[in-house]
Amino acid sequence: FSQVGCGMNIWQAGDAPAPLSVQAYLNVAKQKKYLLSCLSVLPEPYASLDTNRLTLAYFCVSGLDVLGLIGEADAPAIIAWIYSLQVLPPAEGADPQRSGGFRGSGYMGAPFSESGSAS
Numbered sequence: 001f002s003q004v005g006c007g008m009n010i011w012q013a014g015d016a017p018a019p020l021s022v023q024a025y026l027n028v029a030k031q032k033k034y035l036l037s038c039l040s041v042l043p044e045p046y047a048s049l050d051t052n053r054l055t056l057a058y059f060c061v062s063g064l065d066v067l068g069l070i071g072e073a074d075a076p077a078i079i080a081w082i083y084s085l086q087v088l089p090p091a092e093g094a095d096p097q098r099s100g101g102f103r104g105s106g107y108m109g110a111p112f113s114e115s116g117s118a119s
Contacts, residue, residue, distance in 0.1 A: 032069050035060045039073065053105040054085055 037043070038060045042050065049056060061078065064070050082102075089100035 028067055031067060032072060035063045051104045054102060
């Protein structure tokens with residue numbers, strides 16, 4: 001490899017070492033168990049992050065995908081949960097200051113309603 005600029009190392013063609021498998025770095029079974037458990041119940045140290053649960057779910061699903069285990073996630077349940085966090089924009093003629101989007105977690109309000117109502 002050669003050095004560029006501030007001492008950064010750049011691999012040249014043919015210099016890179018052979019890639020190692022994911023299993024050489026991670027205990028995939030434990031990672032799978034951890035990511036799937038975080039999708040259902042947050043571990044005690046992360047309970048304060050409940051307001052960011054949607055973001056945590058994104059990283060859990062992405063982690064499973066990187067490990068090639070995306071099929072292990074209960075996709076219909078995750079999709080239904082994400083839709084339950086959706087806040088629909090108000091009907092026409094309603095307050096223009098209100099808009100739609102997603103809540104970070106279910107603690108912030110009512111379950112999903114196709115009508116956009118808060119009930």
